[in-house]
Amino acid sequence: MGIAEFARDGRVVMGDRPGAAVVAAVSGFLLLDLVAKLAGTTVFFLGTRLLGGSLTVGSLLSMVVDGLLVGLAVGLAGIGLSMTYSILDFANFAHGDTVTAGAFLGWVAAYITAGLGTGAPISELFMLNSGRQLSTVSTFLPVLLGLVVAGIGSVAVVLLVDRLTYRPMRNTDNISLLIASIGVALALRYLIAFVFGTQTSGVASGGLRVTLFSMISITDNEITLLVVSVLLMLGVHLLLQRTKLGKAMRAMADNEDLARVTGIPTERVIRLTWILGGGLAGIGGYLLVLESGTISFNFGWILLLLIFAAVIVGGIGSIYGAMAGGILIGLVDSLALIWLPSGLTRASAFLVLIVVLLLRPSGIFGGVSTA
Amino acid sequence: MSTVDSVRNRLDTLPDVGLVIGFIASIWAVMLVLAIAVGGANWANLAAGFIGSVTVLMGGYAILALALNLQWGYTGLFNIGIAGFMAVGAYTTAVLTAPTDPAAGAVPGLGLPLWVGLIGGMVMAAIIGGLAALPALRLKADYLAIVTVAFSEIIRLVVNWNGLAEVSLFGVPFGTGGATGISFKSANEVASTFINGVGQPIVAAAEGVGVSGPNLANLTYGILLLLVVAASYWVLARITNSPFGRVLKAIREDETVTQSLGKDTRRFKIKTFMIGCALMGLAGVLFRGQAGYVSPQQFRPTITFYVFAALIIGGSGSNTGSIIGAATFSGLLFYLPARLGENVSLGGTRAPGNIIDAVAGLGSLDPLPLLAYTISNISTLRFVLIGVVLIYIIQNQPDGLLGHRNEPATSVSLDRPQSGSGGETDE
Numbered sequence: 189m190g191i192a193e194f195a196r197d198g199r200v201v202m203g204d205r206p207g208a209a210v211v212a213a214v215s216g217f218l219l220l221d222l223v224a225k226l227a228g229t230t231v232f233f234l235g236t237r238l239l240g241g242s243l244t245v246g247s248l249l250s251m252v253v254d255g256l257l258v259g260l261a262v263g264l265a266g267i268g269l270s271m272t273y274s275i276l277d278f279a280n281f282a283h284g285d286t287v288t289a290g291a292f293l294g295w296v297a298a299y300i301t302a303g304l305g306t307g308a309p310i311s312e313l314f315m316l317n318s319g320r321q322l323s324t325v326s327t328f329l330p331v332l333l334g335l336v337v338a339g340i341g342s343v344a345v346v347l348l349v350d351r352l353t354y355r356p357m358r359n360t361d362n363i364s365l366l367i368a369s370i371g372v373a374l375a376l377r378y379l380i381a382f383v384f385g386t387q388t389s390g391v392a393s394g395g396l397r398v399t400l401f402s403m404i405s406i407t408d409n410e411i412t413l414l415v416v417s418v419l420l421m422l423g424v425h426l427l428l429q430r431t432k433l434g435k436a437m438r439a440m441a442d443n444e445d446l447a448r449v450t451g452i453p454t455e456r457v458i459r460l461t462w463i464l465g466g467g468l469a470g471i472g473g474y475l476l477v478l479e480s481g482t483i484s485f486n487f488g489w490i491l492l493l494l495i496f497a498a499v500i501v502g503g504i505g506s507i508y509g510a511m512a513g514g515i516l517i518g519l520v521d522s523l524a525l526i527w528l529p530s531g532l533t534r535a536s537a538f539l540v541l542i543v544v545l546l547l548r549p550s551g552i553f554g555g556v557s558t559a
Numbered sequence: 560m561s562t563v564d565s566v567r568n569r570l571d572t573l574p575d576v577g578l579v580i581g582f583i584a585s586i587w588a589v590m591l592v593l594a595i596a597v598g599g600a601n602w603a604n605l606a607a608g609f610i611g612s613v614t615v616l617m618g619g620y621a622i623l624a625l626a627l628n629l630q631w632g633y634t635g636l637f638n639i640g641i642a643g644f645m646a647v648g649a650y651t652t653a654v655l656t657a658p659t660d661p662a663a664g665a666v667p668g669l670g671l672p673l674w675v676g677l678i679g680g681m682v683m684a685a686i687i688g689g690l691a692a693l694p695a696l697r698l699k700a701d702y703l704a705i706v707t708v709a710f711s712e713i714i715r716l717v718v719n720w721n722g723l724a725e726v727s728l729f730g731v732p733f734g735t736g737g738a739t740g741i742s743f744k745s746a747n748e749v750a751s752t753f754i755n756g757v758g759q760p761i762v763a764a765a766e767g768v769g770v771s772g773p774n775l776a777n778l779t780y781g782i783l784l785l786l787v788v789a790a791s792y793w794v795l796a797r798i799t800n801s802p803f804g805r806v807l808k809a810i811r812e813d814e815t816v817t818q819s820l821g822k823d824t825r826r827f828k829i830k831t832f833m834i835g836c837a838l839m840g841l842a843g844v845l846f847r848g849q850a851g852y853v854s855p856q857q858f859r860p861t862i863t864f865y866v867f868a869a870l871i872i873g874g875s876g877s878n879t880g881s882i883i884g885a886a887t888f889s890g891l892l893f894y895l896p897a898r899l900g901e902n903v904s905l906g907g908t909r910a911p912g913n914i915i916d917a918v919a920g921l922g923s924l925d926p927l928p929l930l931a932y933t934i935s936n937i938s939t940l941r942f943v944l945i946g947v948v949l950i951y952i953i954q955n956q957p958d959g960l961l962g963h964r965n966e967p968a969t970s971v972s973l974d975r976p977q978s979g980s981g982g983e984t985d986e
Contacts, residue, residue, distance in 0.1 A: 367871065546698075
């Protein structure tokens with residue numbers, strides 16, 4: 189492509205899509221600024237600091253790792269939200285509380301098995317406040333068991349919720365379903381608060397810290413999050429590519445009536461969607477608690493908007509989009525600290541969500557439904 | 560005929576004003592009965608306290624539900640950023656009216672009179688609402704929902720950010736106070752001035768029956784809020800019965816048809832959105848800023864969902880329904896359970912500290928510990944109740960109490976005239 193042609197293309201983009209041009213300009217500026225910061229130079233223009241500053245490669249890398257870890261868990265949780273959004277066609281506001289429910293069930297299981305025989309009273313263990321901090325290295329089996337329970341438990345929760353709430357309203361419009369999911373979110377969140385209280389409990393902390401390439405410091409719990417979420421994403425990929433389920437889901441997302449006429453058992457596909465999405469959400473929540481160390485009754489609710497951001501950035505309905513969107517949003521949430529004060533980093537992730545919805549509602553990957 | 564239908568028919572026979580007054584009076588009566596039942600000799604003061612608090616809640620939620628009804632019930636704009644627009648209104652009023660020479664540690668403001676602050680807050684909320692609506696209204700309803708909720712969180716995070724806690728513009732210092740919030744001249748002072756001035760005889764009479772000054776001030780404030788509700792209702796009724804309102808209803812029924820009739824629906828939607836946001840901003844300062852203090856914690860997204868619950872209970876599309884829904888939600892679902900939990904005790908059985916101890920009682924066939932635990936945690940459980948009610952209504956009675964009154968977009972009824980079960984009628 190010649191330079192003239194490239195320039196004309198550029199002008200066309202500027203004229204037709206001013207929003208995209210602004211986004212490109214802002215990202216270009218931020219990139220330039222990042223390079224200048226890493227190089228340790230500062231560029232002044234008319235007496236004010238235009239760009240630059242200082243940032244070490246080490247702190248950049250640790251921010252990237254932090255963002256990547258949160259992003260992987262968010263992406264894992266986002267798969268379910270994306271699937272229900274495309275197949276049942278509604279924004280499920282109860283998804284964040286599914287994440288919390290799974291995390292609590294998993295951690296109670298892990299905590300009780302780890303605490304058996306230590307003499308701690310069972311009620312202390314159940315309420316997650318015996319003060320013990322679990323880690324993958326020191327208590328491998330309980331943590332593994334908790335992971336499994338988190339998955340199974342959240343599947344049970346979503347199946348029950350679907351049976352009671354969404355199934356009687358299969359054919360209603362998506363706003364009614366959205367409102368019903370707000371009701372589910374309230375009920376679920378405060379049931380958890382009723383059982384476990386509203387305090388924040390510290391349940392996990394890294395048992396072992398390893399330093400990679402003498403720059404990145406990472407704990408065993410963080411490695412567990414990395415490995416488990418990558419394995420699960422790979423598993424979802426294989427499941428959808430190698431089985432008929434993936435094809436059936438794609439067909440249903442496209443046109444439910446047509447799918448049913450073609451002989452796809454739609455109700456069974458919906459149930460499998462809930463099982464897959466709910467299980468991954470619970471495991472995602474469990475892993476996030478493993479990484480952050482604390483759990484409270486509304487952490488999933490607070491996370492929900494971040495999960496929505498991941499799903500929308502990746503393109504609603506696309507499972508690979510949800511994974512990539514999760515990582516991207518995690519990185520934005522963590523790397524925004526380079527340019528913004530710490531109180532506003534979360535706002536930047538929401539801003540990305542709004543900008544993507546306005547400029548490219550089909551997601552940055554162009555809305556290819558890969559489910 | 561289901562019970563809801565029979566309730567509905569009975570509600571329909573009453574005129575709207577009578578309906579609303581009757582509803583509010585019966586909630587007051589419930590509070591009075593509760594106060595007499597648990598208050599002992601002190602019942603009058605307790606009743607004034609209960610009724611005052613519940614009236615403030617009803618007033619606040621009624622203004623919010625009316626505003627949301629204009630946006631969602633009339634135009635179909637699914638705005639779940641209510642908390643954010645409330646914050647804009649409340650913070651603007653706070654910054655405008657906070658004293659220029661505050662107490663140590665507090666944030667200075669511009670020291671303007673309250674009425675300037677209230678108007679400023681409404682205008683600012685309308686402007687921010689318009690800015691949000693400008694690009695967002697192209698989106699589908701559920702996308703608009705996500706954009707507005709994200710937008711409201713951004714607003715909350717921005718006012719929470721300590722970088723704006725105290726800034727100086729053209730030499731004038733002001734700020735949001737960051738996470739600690741900001742104190743300002745509150746509308747509550749109007750109520751106390753009234754009580755301490757013209758209302759002295761009422762205070763004396765009230766103290767005669769044992770009602771304390773603060774409780775009376777709170778009750779006065781609640782009644783002032785109800786007056787604001789009445790004014791908002793009147794304005795909204797004027798708007799929705801005007802030609803402007805007919806276009807709004809037409810947009811809700813079928814936007815494409817309305818467009819093809821030559822109406823610029825985008826403009827109508829943006830205007831509606833702005834009016835609703837202005838009202839939300841007013842509610843933000845009058846309701847959340849009652850004590851003359853606002854902080855970011857008061858504007859979490861959950862309050863948005865409570866307003867939705869109130870409107871859905873009342874029935875979206877009906878202004879009268881919005882007020883009744885707000886009264887039902889705040890009086891019976893939000894306030895009453897919490898007071899019941901505080902005041903009901905199970906003679907002697909102390910509530911266990913956690914659920915395991917509570918359930919352990921069941922092993923020895925003693926349900927009392929679990930019951931005591933449930934009662935002491937009823938302020939948590941009421942949210943479960945609100946969620947369940949929301950699901951029940953949306954599944955079984957999506958019109959709420961009065962939503963079936965959804966006025967048609969036409970000025971004359973287009974329904975087929977009611978005739979018998981078919982055939983000739985003049986036999």
